[in-house]
Amino acid sequence: MIGASLPRKEDPRLLRGLGCFGDDVDAAGQLYARIVRSPVAHGRITNIDVSRVRGNGITAIVTAEDLPDLHRIPVRLTVEGPDLSGYLQPVLAAGTVRYAGEPLAVVVGEDSYACEDAADELDVDIEELPPALDAQTAPQAAELTRAYGDPGAAFRQAAHVTEITVTIGRHSGVPLEPRCLLAVPAGGDLHIYGMTKVPVYNRDLLARMLNVDQHSIHVHPVDAGGGFGIRGEFYPEDFLIPWLAKTMNRPVKWTEDRAENLVAANHSRQQHHTVRAAFDGKGHLTALTDHVIQDNGAYCRTHGISVAELTIAMLPGPYRIPAYRGHASIRLTNKTPCGTYRAPGRYEGTTAREHLMDVAADQLGIDRVELRRRNLLTKADMPHRRPISTLGTDLVLDTGDYPALLEAAVREADRLGYRAPDDSTRTRHGFGLAMFVEKSGLGPRETADVTITEAGHVVISAGGTTLGQGIETVLAQIAADALGAPAANITVITGDTDKQPFGTGSWASRSTVVGGSAVHEAALAVRQEALSHAAKALEAAEQDLEIVNGEVVVRGSASGVGCADGPAARVSLAEIARTAEGGLSARRTFEVDHMTYPYGVHAAAVSVDEDTGAVTVLRYLVAYEVGRAVNPMLVEGQLRGGVAQGIGGALLEEFGYDADGQPQSVSFMDYRMPTAAEIPRIDILLTQEHPSPGNPLGVMGAGEGGINAVGAAIANAVRDALGRPGPIASLPLTPATVRTQNP
Amino acid sequence: MHPVTLTVNGKPHELTVEARRTLADMLRHDLGYTGTHLGCEHGICGACTVLLDGVPVRACLVFGVQADGAEVRTVEGLAGENDELSDLQQAFSDHHALQCGFCTPGFLMLAEAYLAEPEAKTMTEQEARELTASNLCRCTGYQGIVDAILATARERERARGRGRT
Numbered sequence: 001m002i003g004a005s006l007p008r009k010e011d012p013r014l015l016r017g018l019g020c021f022g023d024d025v026d027a028a029g030q031l032y033a034r035i036v037r038s039p040v041a042h043g044r045i046t047n048i049d050v051s052r053v054r055g056n057g058i059t060a061i062v063t064a065e066d067l068p069d070l071h072r073i074p075v076r077l078t079v080e081g082p083d084l085s086g087y088l089q090p091v092l093a094a095g096t097v098r099y100a101g102e103p104l105a106v107v108v109g110e111d112s113y114a115c116e117d118a119a120d121e122l123d124v125d126i127e128e129l130p131p132a133l134d135a136q137t138a139p140q141a142a143e144l145t146r147a148y149g150d151p152g153a154a155f156r157q158a159a160h161v162t163e164i165t166v167t168i169g170r171h172s173g174v175p176l177e178p179r180c181l182l183a184v185p186a187g188g189d190l191h192i193y194g195m196t197k198v199p200v201y202n203r204d205l206l207a208r209m210l211n212v213d214q215h216s217i218h219v220h221p222v223d224a225g226g227g228f229g230i231r232g233e234f235y236p237e238d239f240l241i242p243w244l245a246k247t248m249n250r251p252v253k254w255t256e257d258r259a260e261n262l263v264a265a266n267h268s269r270q271q272h273h274t275v276r277a278a279f280d281g282k283g284h285l286t287a288l289t290d291h292v293i294q295d296n297g298a299y300c301r302t303h304g305i306s307v308a309e310l311t312i313a314m315l316p317g318p319y320r321i322p323a324y325r326g327h328a329s330i331r332l333t334n335k336t337p338c339g340t341y342r343a344p345g346r347y348e349g350t351t352a353r354e355h356l357m358d359v360a361a362d363q364l365g366i367d368r369v370e371l372r373r374r375n376l377l378t379k380a381d382m383p384h385r386r387p388i389s390t391l392g393t394d395l396v397l398d399t400g401d402y403p404a405l406l407e408a409a410v411r412e413a414d415r416l417g418y419r420a421p422d423d424s425t426r427t428r429h430g431f432g433l434a435m436f437v438e439k440s441g442l443g444p445r446e447t448a449d450v451t452i453t454e455a456g457h458v459v460i461s462a463g464g465t466t467l468g469q470g471i472e473t474v475l476a477q478i479a480a481d482a483l484g485a486p487a488a489n490i491t492v493i494t495g496d497t498d499k500q501p502f503g504t505g506s507w508a509s510r511s512t513v514v515g516g517s518a519v520h521e522a523a524l525a526v527r528q529e530a531l532s533h534a535a536k537a538l539e540a541a542e543q544d545l546e547i548v549n550g551e552v553v554v555r556g557s558a559s560g561v562g563c564a565d566g567p568a569a570r571v572s573l574a575e576i577a578r579t580a581e582g583g584l585s586a587r588r589t590f591e592v593d594h595m596t597y598p599y600g601v602h603a604a605a606v607s608v609d610e611d612t613g614a615v616t617v618l619r620y621l622v623a624y625e626v627g628r629a630v631n632p633m634l635v636e637g638q639l640r641g642g643v644a645q646g647i648g649g650a651l652l653e654e655f656g657y658d659a660d661g662q663p664q665s666v667s668f669m670d671y672r673m674p675t676a677a678e679i680p681r682i683d684i685l686l687t688q689e690h691p692s693p694g695n696p697l698g699v700m701g702a703g704e705g706g707i708n709a710v711g712a713a714i715a716n717a718v719r720d721a722l723g724r725p726g727p728i729a730s731l732p733l734t735p736a737t738v739r740t741q742n743p
Numbered sequence: 744m745h746p747v748t749l750t751v752n753g754k755p756h757e758l759t760v761e762a763r764r765t766l767a768d769m770l771r772h773d774l775g776y777t778g779t780h781l782g783c784e785h786g787i788c789g790a791c792t793v794l795l796d797g798v799p800v801r802a803c804l805v806f807g808v809q810a811d812g813a814e815v816r817t818v819e820g821l822a823g824e825n826d827e828l829s830d831l832q833q834a835f836s837d838h839h840a841l842q843c844g845f846c847t848p849g850f851l852m853l854a855e856a857y858l859a860e861p862e863a864k865t866m867t868e869q870e871a872r873e874l875t876a877s878n879l880c881r882c883t884g885y886q887g888i889v890d891a892i893l894a895t896a897r898e899r900e901r902a903r904g905r906g907r908t
Contacts, residue, residue: 011836014844015828017778017818024777176782176790176881177845225845226881258783468843468882637839637883644884668787676875676885
């Protein structure tokens, strides 16, 4: 079962329109909520006049004054050191608004259209203040450093130094389904529909904020229309909607619209890098430094400063770097607050580092691939411990053969004709390559319950959540492998805090690695229990038994028929579940101290129209080492989807602001996500040659390897096409940007 | 409030709606066809695509009252009599054309209408890609969707060829 591209368990319901997304759920007697958001970037609230909009089916209008406490949403992913308590977002703005889109009030009523009308009519007086919009001059919330060795000495002794600046535009995951939440009070408890990603964490936090017992809150599973880091974090609405339902003792439903989503849900990525490398006379890196200025928007949300931390911790990538210093300054601006977006910090850092490598190679007169080859860590270096930490774990590159994958990727790109000559005078072709290390399998733990029902069905209660990644299929395959039961006969329950109260959630490319290992161990425990029962029933030794298609049989008894008066030769798992005391079930928690680090190479072939500056991606290759692919079709799907999002960030997508801090990207007409017309057929070279030593399955994560190096590969390809000696990495490379880079 | 009479997937419905109520909200919240999804409510993403008298429309840009007297088809109407997936739905699964599945109903209805057109018989990959570019998908990178639509067009044409001989 592991290794087979089985059809997805999620598909039949989704293809029939029978998925259950957040807005598909209704409760009898529900009220609708509409958030009133700040129309300005920065100002003092002088008055909110609710008198004019009462009545007309409007049940309540709530402002910060109506809340029992002014709750601020704490950081979930803490980084040791900086105190962020002064920068946390309140659930409703009180006194000051700090970005256009910040929640000011909630209108609750019987009809969703009427609530929207009322929200528009609410009189809000705000005395505007000048907004901070440029991170270079904006106030700093925190700074942090990850460093080892003596970069200063290395730069003093360097034979060659290359320094470039790289900027990454503000963009984000933008899942196609907007956020939604339904909170239903019943018998003193609260039932929540719409939470995902980290439902147990969110339940516990909500319980603390509401001052109720965590077990009185029940988060129910929903399908989620894409996660990408931004969906499922605890936002102001995740407090407001349940609080309203509890206070009013009525179900309350909230569904945001796209214009809200684009200013309210986490933005990401906006960074300015000054990255610098020292080389010896043979083109070997002797030191690397990066100074990162991150535009974090108006507050520190649940991700705190972890994006900046990941940026500087992962920046050294696949190379042997004797001395390193990464420094990040997190600045606060009057824009939507930022969080993680798929491959947070790596998309940004890989762009900076890999663009630097191309510029340095050209300056050194060394072939761009050769410069990388000279500096890559090798198989003999593994495991390679970098004396820095990230997300509270020591950074130990666990396994791999980086040079071999680089050679394979270059061979594949050449075989597919990526390095084609220019075909017309006004269109230039370029080839860009980038190498990266990804991270996956963040601990500290994940829990899974595997149960065989009395009907012989296998039920898994997993700690992760469905976000579109195919977790139900993957976990079923892992359990099927251990149990000898068909994957089709396995039900995977995710995102239900009653059925799996110990889940850590689906993020950081961790569910197959950590969640899958928990399922594997629980399924093996169930298998062992089944065999031990069967051994008694069949009067056979455990080691002579095997499980085939949901039945325990005596190995080698092909007919499976016992002697007429002797013991039976087979017993079904269902029968064992019926007779075993306490049923047939196991809970296992898989704990892991270190992440596992997959890696890859991206290659892009682009054409650049010299007149218009338009960049077309002609071909795109991802070579990726995943340790072991549970379902290769799904791994390839993850990689392709990541590339498409990466191309969006490299060429198209940006949250712009005008001089007053007014958001300029509030619809899909001005926030330009790629369509099928902008995404080429994507080539994949998937390798499974270096199983992860840190988990029993040998798997590594696949969620983020498709997007990690897209900004880098595209920037390198465009620079190659234009034949520029210096850097051009100011993403997104829109036609206007390309024209100014190539005057 | 205005009376509206329509059929959805062949089933007749009568209801009364506000003039401004969108067809998407009417289908989802008044009639329970929640397979039609709203991703942007301004006609770009196409997740809410349904067939109005056989023609694909963005249900977020059509008022419910405009569907008065119309035959509407939604994703819930694609599967066959025994609830078997249609060839197009099956092709989406075979080609891994969906991940989160939120945009999927819109792509299915868009393709369903196009595949009924005469030019679908000779559909090229480029044409399948251009059709796919009508809607947004955030998960798949589109390749599976293009492949699924193209495979369905070719398989239907092969079936027609077999029918003729």
